[in-house]
Amino acid sequence: xxxxxxxxxxxxxPEISDLEAFAREALATIPRELRQFVGEVIIQVExxxxxEVLEELECDSPFxxxxxxxxxxxxxxxxxxxPEDVDMIFLYRRPILDYWCESGDDLVNVVRHVLIHxxxxxxxxxxxxxxxxxxxx
Numbered sequence: 001x002x003x004x005x006x007x008x009x010x011x012x013x014p015e016i017s018d019l020e021a022f023a024r025e026a027l028a029t030i031p032r033e034l035r036q037f038v039g040e041v042i043i044q045v046e047x048x049x050x051x052e053v054l055e056e057l058e059c060d061s062p063f064x065x066x067x068x069x070x071x072x073x074x075x076x077x078x079x080x081x082x083p084e085d086v087d088m089i090f091l092y093r094r095p096i097l098d099y100w101c102e103s104g105d106d107l108v109n110v111v112r113h114v115l116i117h118x119x120x121x122x123x124x125x126x127x128x129x130x131x132x133x134x135x136x137x
Contacts, residue, residue: 013097014093014107016046019091019093019096022108022112023043023045023111023115024043026111027043029112030119034119034133038119038122040087041119041122042087043088044089044091045090045091046091046092047093048062048095049068053065053068062094063094064095065092065095066099066110067090067091067092068090069089069121070088071087071088089115089122090118096111116134120133
């Protein structure tokens with residue numbers, strides 16, 4: 001598995017385990033005040049979103065979706081709610097790698113950006129809120 005400082009040395013596409021490592025490292029950079037509420041959220045890296053997700057979100061291509069938050073955001077949760085399922089953040093490896101190649105951005109930064117965006121959905125933040133938070137990090 002490659003380490004963050006080895007990102008530029010890939011001769012083959014980074015594996016799921018590489019993106020998982022980048023996501024763990026990115027999570028560690030999020031302010032503790034936010035990170036403490038993410039503890040129950042599972043971060044899962046998959047190659048692509050499944051067909052049901054693509055259909056539900058009306059995506060034209062499996063490359064249209066870099067990540068997805070699945071669950072009930074904190075603004076709609078109650079302490080008395082019985083959880084139906086675990087909150088999850090999905091990061092989609094192939095679309096992230098495609099974006100990375102097209103944008104020329106650092107892969108670690110791309111993974112971090114997608115992760116922060118999806119964590120923002122967990123908190124019920126708007127896109128503007130998430131952009132502000134990411135700019136402050």
